[in-house]
Amino acid sequence: MGAQFQHDHIVHFYHLHALDWVDVVNALKADPKKTAALSDNVSDAPWGGTVYFKQVAERLQTFVNSGQLGPFTNGYWGHPAYKLPPEANLMAAAHYIEALRLQAKTARMHAVFGAKNPHLQSLAIGGVTCVRDLTPDRIAEFKYLWQQTQDFIEKVYIPDLLAVASFYKDWGAIGGTSNFLAWGEFPQSDKEPESLLMPRGVIMKRNLKGVQMAKQQEVTEHVAHSWYKGDKARHPFKGETDPQHGDYNTKGKYSWFKAPRYDGEPCEVGPLARVLVAYAKGDKATQTVVNKTLADLGIPVTALFSTLGRTAARGLETVVIGQAMDGWVNELVVNLKNGNDKTYTPWKMRDGMGYGLNDVPRGSLGHWVQIEKGKIKNYQYVVPSTWNLCPRDEKGKMGPVEESLIGTPIADPKRPLEVLRTVHSFDPCIACGVHVIDPDSNQVYKIRVT
């Protein structure tokens, strides 16, 4: 799970989100010597120097000259909302490429004990199957990959994050939401939720002092605006998923997503929710990295409730989780030294009801199951993107992404780069549609965000 967070967050920042802030075409105007100086100044990246950046620039130039821009075709290059100087753009573009290679190594951590990535295949109900991989050479292999990844996170990812953020401080007041839910993750002992590294909790109306323990019984899912039969909100144990497809009608039903609510309220889930809950509960590791970042950027705590805060929180929790992983591997070594290589607990299927609450990179994930006569009678899961990108509920309350977009300044409605920034900052696991209406002309622009 730790490796999953490291991998997901690196790929999200560099490959799914960075191009909302970094103009790669503008990078061609950079002076490699100045870029090298900038890189030396802001980061401890293992790559650098004038020659290195000259080669990256030449590679990009050759690519652009070919006339085949591939994945960079038709981006919003040259948009006035891009604020980085050419040298920062070139540095970020170089690290985009380095991160592509690094992530393949990071993913190998999964393969060491999990056979392959993606889709690990060493998990079985009752434990794990990889008992033969609990060897010194496998552990050393894992630690080597972990070290390379953690070095990248601390020496490249976080410095890049800060460097980019310093040009976009205004985004500390754009793209925020009100309520935050984290089921929490990484139990440090058998006691759950007490021992969770990323704690469980819920924050309403941005009131950090009022952070509460989150309880699964407070969850409901609404279908008033979802393409499912019925219109009643239900707890997942009583949930039904009975499709009723119709036309796209925002006054009626218009989404395959249900609308999850906690105590009747929409909640943002994900890195920002986890970091806010940990911060509010006084977690020292989280408070240290958050306070340092706020001080470095010279922005207040309230700036966390924003697109900038969301993107920063993703990086910061990667540092905290990555650091904790070292200790977990050492615990495994101690267990093995003491002759404890237990990997599996035999079990028998029983009838009943149960739930599982976790936090995964994108956010809070809940599973609810009812088993009868040894078979699944009902299974409902409420996943992170459902929380964040839900349609409205029966009371017309907006979901987090919809709320976050209100008030976003848009320089050019035909090229709404600013909308992409906020939507992408949630790391959505969905292709979704956003309509932008110009209040002066009532012209409607349809945008699909992927």
Add this chain to the structure above:
Amino acid sequence: MEKQKDFYQRLSESGVSRRDFMKFCTALTATMGLSAAWVPKVAEVFAAPKQRPPVVWLHFAECTGCSEAVLRTMYPWIDTLVLDIISLEYHETVMAAAGQQAEDTLHAAVKKYNGKFICVVEGAVATKYNGAYGKIGGRTFLEVANDVCKKAAATIAIGACATYGGIQKASPNPGGYKGVGDAIGIKTVNIAGCPPNPINFIGTVVNYLLLGKLPELDSYGRPLFAYGKTVHDQCPRRSHFENGEFVTEFGSKEAKMGYCLYEMGCKGPSTYNNCPTAKFNDGTSFPIEAGHPCIGCSEPDFWDKMSPFFESA
């Protein structure tokens, strides 16, 4: 720069003559079910100097695990593949453009390279209710596939969903999902698996480009170089099977000894794939090495035909 060298010069440096290349194009054309009149067009795709072969990658009903798998390639690295070898014209996950900009990119690429691009499809296609279960930009998957795949020089289906329908097609299949070949009636090269080893995808693509060889396919459209033998026949635990030494519980003494997983439900004997020899993530491991039975993910309809995964057939 190497990429600017004339294509045939690059080919000959790789030990491939122009004649071999044309033979390859003929074979490729035949495999794709096209008439001989298409051969020059196919050749044109690869032969144009200074032009990287255009690839349009479509996403339908899927989890993007196959794209993620391809991102893990190390030979060549993914940045080399995308920046220097092919021209990835459209790929919803990694492309910078979004919304209308992205739609425009797709239409422009299909128009510009009509009949000349390679289409890679990830994901199954919903066919019931006129395909209402899956839409992109207002068009159903079915419409997009019919439009784009039929204009491609070749379509490569990657993963369990695009090849044979995957989990979407599993019973009771409410959306009427099918693999892309079945859904629109075309022949596809099928890189099977959930997800496939990227080596098998890259191997197919790079073989085209550098060695001038289209891999031979089996009756399910899978390249024989990767899917020619069963997992069982290549399994490092095979001798335990012959000796009747089986694991009957995970974490047990037998599991620690690395005994055969047949009794735990291993589908290696009826699954064609190169997992034991190629392994995943730069040769790090594969399911049986990690003590987990093979679930048969590279076979058609494995969700129905290979389950229960933890019970022997």
